[in-house]
Amino acid sequence: MYKVLVNDNISQKGIDILQEAGIEVDFKPEQSREECLKTIHQYDGIILRSMTDLDKKALAKAENLKVIGRAGTGYDNIDLEEATKKGIFVFNTPTGNTISAVEHTLGMMLSLSRNIPQSNQALHNNLWNRKKYRGVELKAKTLGIIGLNRIGSRVAKRAQAFGMDVIANDPYLAPEKAESLNVPLLSLKQLLKKSDYITLHIPLTEETHHLLSEAEFKLMKKNARIINCARGKNIDTKALARALAENEIAGAAIDVHEEEPVPKDNPLLNFEDRVIMTAHLGGTTIEAIDNNSIAAAREVVSVLEGNLPESPLNIPVMDPQEFKKAQPYIELVAKLGKFMAEWKGDQRIKAVEVEYGGEINNFKLKPITLSLIKSILDPILDNRINLVNAMHIAEEREIAIKESKIQNETELKNLVNLKVKSDKEEYSLSGTYLPNGYRIVRINDLRIDLELDGEFIIVSYQDKPGVIGKITSVLGKDKINIANMQVGRKSPGGEAVVLIQIDSKPSEEVMQEIKNSLNEINANLKEINYLKI
Structure with a gap:
């Protein structure tokens, strides 16, 4: 029986799914980090949200861990590199809280514009002051969206419904997608200079850490307002406080914070009339928690049953429908890899070269190549190897991997050429997938044709x-x-x-x-x- 730790709050619907699959569940959202570290070795899977840190120290103790499920979107509390080295699948549930995050962003923008929380608090304190809390309209204002992704694009549509002019910065988005949303793409510097409101919808990476800091605030309009419902460390908190103190910008609405829970010395707490702060509530609605809990639980069950997660964070992503169509080619390379390992597994591999020809090139090749590397190394190594850590183990063993496409048309509709260099020799195989099965068509450039099974x-x-x-x-x-x-x-x-x-x-x-x-x-x-x- 598998054992799963639920270390943050999820809904009962998610726990029910785990238990119905015959999994033993420990629900411990209140336990301390020290308690977690003492028992983490017992678990095959963990479901968490944003409050649990799975860093290198924690993962070093997670001897039996096979899967980490993030019930939600952000994953900067998980050491992906270390999890990958240990062969642990990590996934998130990026769509479960989409609408909640979008609506919270709009709610923060409206609250910031109309001083709604401040006026509410004043009335609770028996203070009536209409003049102090006079606001501004959204109509005809320019909204700059940093990250026109799943959430950002939905914010754009709703902002346009308010009559706002929407611009965006997203270096990874196809221009055609932005055009379909009627949202011009600008450089970050241009966006900062033109926007009345700026909202962030980006992950936390080395590139996006403190994306908005001293220099960026100085570019903004004096009436600019910042909304952040993405990742706390996307904004330099101290620089934001200085910009507010020096009246470089008008205000900010912050749902995510560099340190959570927010410490008493957070400088933004000094601007109660110009800064609205919420406790990371963007994805915290009944519907979002249910959606994320159900999705995370189902994915954990699926992974423990030997399947790939639909939203993996540490293996190349392939759309589920694309994965289904590519399955014959994934199986083909797995068979060729196993053939190679059985045939020449007693030799030290120095390099693996794979060429893809024909219909197989219609798919993303990285996941297919990962399946190949795993199948070659699996019978040879004692290490626990899977699609997560296959490439890392190859690199550790200084095995060079080369992936390419066959430029010329081949006689067959699809073809995989596999060449392996060892410390003794070079050898090669070629295979194809046909409606009647998998075929091996060459061995060391000698032509044959036989079922690969x-x-x-x-x-x-x-x-x-x-x-x-x-x-x-x-x-x-x-x-x-x-x-x-x-x-x-x-x-x-x-x-x-x-x-x-x-x-x-x-x-x-x-x-x-x-x-x-x-x-x-x-x-x-x-x-x-x-x-x-």
Whole structure:
């Protein structure tokens, strides 16, 4: 039975899904970090939100952890690099709180414009002051959106409904997408200079850490207002406080903070009439918590059952529909990789080169290449290896990986050429996927055509009469049935390979007898191996 720790608050609906799948669940949102570190080794999976830090120290103790599920979007509280090294799948649930985050952004913008929280608090203190809390309209103002993504694009549509002019900065967005939203794309500097309101909808990365700081605030209009419902560290808090103190900008509405919970010495607390602060509530609605909890629980169950997460954070992402269509090619490279490992796994691999041709190039290739690397290394290494850490383990072992596309058209609708360099030699395989199954079509540039499934004997030798007869004679004598067989050779009397598909595994004595038989006729035997794919 798998065991999962739920270390932050999620809804009961998510816990029910885990328990219905036969998983033992420990729900401990109130436990301390010290308590968590003492028991984290017990768990196969963890579901968390933003309050649990899974840093290097925590992950070092998570000996059995297989999956980390972030019920929500942001994941800067998870050490992705360390999780990847340990082969732990990490995913988030990016769509569950989309509408909640959008609506909170608009709510913060309206509250900041009309001084709603301040006026409410004044009335609760028996103070009536209409003049002090006079606001401004959104209509005809310019909203600058930094990050025109899933949330940012929805904020844009709603802001346009208020009559706002919307501009955006997003270096990763296709111009066609921005045009479809009727949102001009500008440089960050241009956006900061033109905007009356600026809202952030970006992840936290090295590039976006303190994206808004001293220099950026000096570019803004005096009446500019900042809204941040994304990541706290996107804004330099001290620089924002200085900009407010020096009247470089008009105000700010901040839902996410550099330090959470917000400490008493946070300088923004000194601007109660110009700064609205909420306690990271962007995704905290009943609907969003339910959506994220259900999605995270289902994903944890799926991963523990051996499937890939739909929103992985540490393997290349492939859309679920695309993944389904690409599945035959993922299976093809897995079979070629396993064939290679069974065939040459006793040698130290120095480089792997893979070429893709035909229809396979319609898909993202990184996930397919990861499947290939995993299948090659899996039978060879004792390390726990999966799609998460396959590339990291290859790099650790100084295995060079090269991925490319076949430029010319091939005879086949799809083709994968695999070449491996070891400390002893180079060798290659080619395979294809056809409606009737997977085929191996070349071995070391020698043309063959055989189903890529089952048990095989592969023999490399110098072509001459009598070789095939000797092999089949030994197998027949030992009652090993031959299902299929293909011979590949460059020229009569030259280098040759025979791949024999058999119904049962030959004993070591049978393999030795084949060797002896071929040596009797001076077949210049290079190798003979048994493989099971």
